[in-house]
Amino acid sequence: MIKKFDILVVGSGPAGSAAAFTAASAGLSVALIDKAAFPRDKLCGGGITGRCASALSQVFGQEITPDLFLTSQRVRLFSQGALLADVRDAPPIHMTMRRDFDAVLHAQAKAAGAQVFAPARIADLDPATGVARLGDGQILQGQLIVGADGANSIVARALYGKAQRYRDVAFGLEVELPRDTVDGDMVDIDIGAVAWGYGWVFPKRGSVTVGVCGTHVRNPDMRAVLDRYANQGPAMVRALSSAQCKGAFLPTGWRLGAPGEGRVLLVGDAAGLVDPLTGEGIGWAIRSGELAAQASIRALGAGAPGAAIRHYAAEIRYVQDEIRIAGRIARLAYTRALRPIFARTVRDNPKMTRNALRLLAGQFDYQDFGLAFAGRITRRMGRAVLAR
Incomplete structure (x- = not known):
């Protein structure tokens, strides 16, 4: 038996949860599919910028609260360990653990009426018919599909044969260390720590995230890069020796044409919507998920689901232009x-x-x-x- 929905949303990170929440809140039937049950771990520095905070408030009504975020207004910029700037009154940056943050957004999508299929493996996906066959044998069909499943998107692979261009894929590696490993609430960013990328130290409420990210082809041994970057004092070196590292591939904004085709809309990392200069992608992920859902609502309301990609492409063009400009500056910086x-x-x-x-x-x-x-x-x- 095929279970039919207005929209299949594949992936329940910030982009997918935003799409599912927006569509379900408007009365559409939504299947929200994710390979993991929530809460689940996610590699990410966890920096929530003011842009992202605005998107959170606009889409989910979620405000910056001390139970979920640590806010800092001191930012230090380095290049290969040399201090470039120490800004003590910077615009606020809010740090969070993605495990907790994503779980909150996922729960809101579920509460809005999205039917959750998680953990669920997609065994087969047909973009033309909107049919997804799950690993447990269930068959789901949507009039539209929103691909929100990250840099290695199953949806993008079903649509284009590949999710990313290998030479443009970035790889991030990070580790969570005890909160007392560093003093204070300073955000540190080193634009010389990695080839074509940067390193970061982000304090959280109960830990501190130390990470590096750069294009994969230029950093074949990212663990060695992380070890060098984390050599910032005896306490950090000792903590790193017994900590578990997490790694993940990240997009660098190469798919900036039509964000999907037919009845498939790509959002967030699956659409390459990550700033190539700063690596910030959560704000654009939430925004793109909302825009994809709004385009879907409009198209389905008119009885023309095939028009959704046209509506979405027009609305997301501004974000794509932002990423193009960031890419030009990244080439100068990196x-x-x-x-x-x-x-x-x-x-x-x-x-x-x-x-x-x-x-x-x-x-x-x-x-x-x-x-x-x-x-x-x-x-x-x-x-x-x-x-x-």
Whole structure:
């Protein structure tokens, strides 16, 4: 027997939960499928920016509360251990454990009426018919499918034959250490810790996350990279020796054309909606999930499910343009020959650091500067070269 729904949402991270919550709240029948039962662990630094906080409030009505988040306004930027900036009044960054955070959003989607299938393995998926066959033999069918299942998306693979281009995939490795491993609530980011990536130290309520992330092809031994980065003092080194590392592949924004086709809509990491410069993706994941659900509601309400991808593609274009601009700046920040110059430019231009933090906070977007933003950074880097 086939169980029929308006929408199948594959993946219940922030993007999938946002799509399921929005669609179910509007009265659509939603099947929410995930390979894991919640709560479940998820590799992520867990930094919730102001942009993400706004999306949380807008979509879920979820506010920043001390039981789920630790908020910091001190950010230190480094390049290969050398201090570039120490900002003590930065826009707030909220740190959370993804295990707890994702479980809250998943529970809201379920409470809104989404029927949960988890843990559930998808044995076969047909994008043309909207039929998903689960590993336990259940067969589900949706008029639309929302692919929210991450960088290695089953939905994207069924649609395109692959989820990502290998040369563009990033790999992240992180470890949770005892809270007393570091002093204070400082957020540390090192743009020179990894080839084409960065390292981070994020304090949480009960622990501290230390991690590194960079393109996979440029960092074949990421564990060695993490060990070097975490060599920041005896306490951290001792804690790292007995801690369990977690790793995961991450997108870097390469699929920026149509975010799906036919009756399939891709959101979040499955659509490559991660900022290539900062690695921030939770805010765009929630926003894309909401937009996909709204497009689905509109299309199904008009009796034209095939129109959903057109509506969604038009609405998500702004986000894609943000990621394109971030990619141009990332090439300046992370290209090996330019990285030292970029670091000096950051060090010598406090306003540039402040604007970068305001971008993270969602106080404005790349496009608020206009497309010449990357050009201005390039000119500043050129002046830095001439001043050498």
